[in-house]
Amino acid sequence: MMTASTLYIGWDVGGWNCDHNPASRDALVVLDDALHVIGKPWRDNLRETLNEATSSRDVIHRLLALCQHVASGDERVVMAIDTPLALPQALLALARGEAVDRLGRSQENPYLYRETERWLFARGITPLSPIKDMIGSQATKGMHFLARFAPHVAACGQWQSKGGELCVVEGYPSPAKRSAEFAALRRRVCMTEGLHAMLHQPTPKQQDIQDAWHCALLAWSLEHAKGSVAWPPAEMPAAEGWIFVPKDALSA
Structure with a gap:
């Protein structure tokens, strides 16, 4: 019996109204099990695609179609x-009138950063805060995608659709x-010469696509x-999720 194939999509998220933003838009890159780039990378605004999709399977079809697959x-x-x-759970508790006792340095502030972000700070990585760093538009776009198409927590940092697709x-x-x-992994990816130049030496507009490519590699x-x-x-x-990063990027 043949099993369904698995594809790996990286999504670098732009704001809700990034249509005319030259510096930051949504970008998608798709890989298969064998590390072939599937179709073509895509860059624009996913807002209308998310509005029109009616199910998890439908949004998969639409995302792949955007990448010409x-x-x-x-x-x-x-x-x-x-x-x-x-x-952050502390921020949601604060909205209910439940405050923490004491606050210290910014990167330790549980209103601004989740536990996963504070864990990364302690290991030399500096993620952005959706509260402090003006990425609220992108964050709500990603959370909206989860709520509509993959609302079930399968494990910490992993969300799934009802059917598991x-x-x-x-x-x-x-x-x-x-x-x-990941440098070694990048060398294994099969792609055209033109795409190789785009992903390895991106222009400012292609930076979004390069980030989406690295997300696809993380998914793989x-x-x-x-x-x-x-x-x-x-x-x-x-409930706060987890940020997946390469292990060798962490400091001791």
Whole structure:
């Protein structure tokens, strides 16, 4: 019996109204199990695609179509998204009138940063805050995608659609760019010469596509190179999610 193929999508998220933003838009890159780039990378605004999609399967078909790939209808998709996919639990408690006792340095502030972000700060990585760093538009766009198409928490940092055809995680491309393991992985990716130049020496407009490519590599690594990725400790709160990064990008 043949099993459904798995595709790996990286999404670098632009703001809700990024249509005319020359510096930042949504970008998608698709890889298969063999690390072939599927179709063509895409860059524009996904807002209308998200508005029009009616189900998890439908949004998969639409995302693949944007990348000029015709869906077979039984694909399983693992998607890594470059934006915060949850809010700090302390911030949500504050909205209910429940404050923490004491606050210290910015990067330790539980209103501004989730536990996963504070964990990364302690290991030399500096993620952005959806509260402090003006990425609220992108963050709500990613959270909206989860709520509509992959609302079920399968494990800390992993969300799924009801039928399991779509698995979504949060990726962070910046550490992947300086990872030695990911440098070796990038050399294994099969692509055209023109795409190679775009991804390895991107123009400012292509930077979004390069980030989406690294997210796709993170998604692929979750299943094919698990040991190269930092996984959440047992005590990490599942409601806040987890930012997946290469293990060798962490400092001691």
